[in-house]
Amino acid sequence: MSLDRAFYIARREYVENIRTKGFWFGILMLPIMLLIIAIVPIIINSTKAPKSYTVIDQSGWLHESIQKEIDHRDFIHYLSEPIDSTFHTPFDDLRRLVNNEDAQSLSTITANLFSSPLAVSADFDALQIPTTTKQQIIKNRDAARQWWHSLSRQEKSKLSARISTNHFLLSRHKDLTPSALNKAIQANELFAYFKIEADPLRSSSPVLYVSNNLTDTELKSWLQQFATDVVRKARLKDKNVDPTIASWINEPLIFRGIQIDAEGHEESVNSDDVIRQWLPVVFVYLLWISILISSQMLLTNTIEEKSNKLIEVLLSSVSPLVLMAGKIAGIAATGLTIILFWGAMLLMILGVLPQVLGASLPPLGEIILSDPWFLGSFIVYFILGYLLYAAILVGLGSVCNNLKEAQNLTLPVQLIQMLPLLVMIPIGKDPNGLLAQTLSYFPPLTPFVMMNRAAAPPTSMEYFLTTLLLLISIVVALWVAAKIFRIGILMTGKPPSILAIIKLLRQPVVFQPTDTNNSFLPPTEK
């Protein structure tokens, strides 16, 4: 009989929230901010002017070798750049062949293959690709190399964002004396210079790196890596080690991740799996922020209702329980609307983003939608988590007259609400560890922690017990909240302390319910 009234109250709450411009503006802010955070660094990076540097080379050979090595790496970057349907280069067919195959091992081998015109190494022969493909690669490689060497620096830099000249530019200083270069650095004409000693193969001759900015080590590490590479090769050559043996020695050992699937078979880990592993973290954050927003909205709303003097009219029509239930339900609907809106935005952005960035991203949208259980549990955990915090905050909020009082009184709750963010990463790393398991049984954290653990699913028993505990807590919290709400909502003046509220709960005479039909909760005692 009172359910329809609770529904009217819920609907009014919902409609009033949904139809304000501020509401939509507010919930639009999050996706926009996330988008800005994601895109701006990429744009800034791509528009950043390259750092200019130069090298004083007293060895007479190292600098030149390094530059050759850098140029060769740039060539490899070009070859391994994903094929773009709008940007064509002369050797796209060759690139397609190189790129088509399983990336890691092939790229190393192709790098070697393209580095020495003579060697078709044993590794290349051993590659599990069709012979015709191999023949085509070999047929085209010399032509490709020639074409590459004919290009100017500017032409090369356009071929891939990873080409080195987009980041570090060798400046053509004529006066290569330290004093002249120091001046250039001071005048900001030069970012840094390197000074290579006469015999770099000796262990005790460091390369000097001179710059006014020693915190940005990007350039230094980048050049160091090439220099080390070249020096190693030179040392091997110095000791008459065969170049093919030398490159074999230099080859890194490749590690491949394997996981066991549901049927107990081994399967290789691809990027989709990594995303599945970390996707729950994204959803925990979404869960956290939507529960936070909704429960805070309820708190604000309760206090507003109290201060706009309508509470008496409402209470003369419906019981406090119905009023409270209606309010909680109305804000829950608002929260679900926010989530659905964000979900839709997220899928839309994930659909559009790859085109905007011109980069290939894994099909996040498909991965998310392919797991209805995951999405379902998200909605369920939102509702349960929201109900728990809603009960606590509506009870406390009902005794306050303004937001400032409410903030003081609800501080402990708000601290607990921050916890999920703190434990999110540790639990994501070890979803079935002791921390994760223990915190799952702490009802205010259950929704977040269990969501966090979804990648390596907890046992059904854990799901059952934690959910049961959470449900019990919700019922208890709602019952206590209803008791406080009954008198709190009419209270004026200074809000009572938490202790005083607990004392109030022990005075049942104030709460005599005369109409138990109106209650959806266990009846309070007489």
Add this chain to the structure above:
Amino acid sequence: MSAPRYSLEIEGVSKYFGDKVAVRNLSANIPTGSIYGFLGPNGAGKTTTIRMIMDILHPDNGSISLFGGLTPANCKDRLGYLPEEKGLYKKMRTGELVTYFGLLKGLSRADAKRKAIASLEKFGLGHVINSRCDTLSKGMGQKVQIIATLLHGPDLVILDEPFSGLDPINVEIVRNIILELKQSGNTVIFSTHVMEQAEQICDYIMLINKGEKILDGTLEKIKQSSHETIQIEYEGDNACPKELIGVSRVHDMGKMAELSLNEGADPHQILQSLMGRIKIRSFQVKQPSLHEIFVRQIGSSAE
């Protein structure tokens, strides 16, 4: 089915807030079809009593029975309540707001909507049906609240300080609404601390102070059982003299004054002594005003 004699029977009701007594052992019977005034100074317990009738608060002792035996919780839909502190949902439209309160009182959607539009138009608010409540003037807002209170056709209407903050035109409108309710057989309880308003329309009054009933009954009987007073109108800047032989108290309103007489005092003598000191325009010996009764009663209970 004939209406019970009393719409509301209050029987020995008490309410305490901690150690503070809000209402103590209060009993009253409110006849069906009457206009009944709850009078008393601020903080006397009027609002607490009303809240108990409305099932917003629960009495610690005693019982409240409505319409011949119902408890407040079981007949909320037959009651209409305009609280002292009045507010509206600022962002809601007037028509929606009135409809909403009708729904909460158990009207069907169609009924609530139809009645809301009809009532708003009846009270000259047809042009603001689609305006947001925060655009209404204070008087309009108060009218909207009264319309919302009465939309579901309550048998018993409780108005807490319905005239506060209204200009004379709106006071007149509200007064007419109350009289109309009475004519159609509804019972109206209203509380006020402004005695003149109660005097004009109440059939019955109850005077409350510090949570206790001081007197109740028909307005006529209460007036007859009190000493007569002298009521004068005067001109000039001089105040009405306070020290007069045979006068126990003077209630000076600036251009008018009410003089309370001692036992056996002679009105003629008093007129004479007044005439030497202020310019009298009218002089009447009559039943005391409710204000005078109020001051006498509250004054004596304070002593």
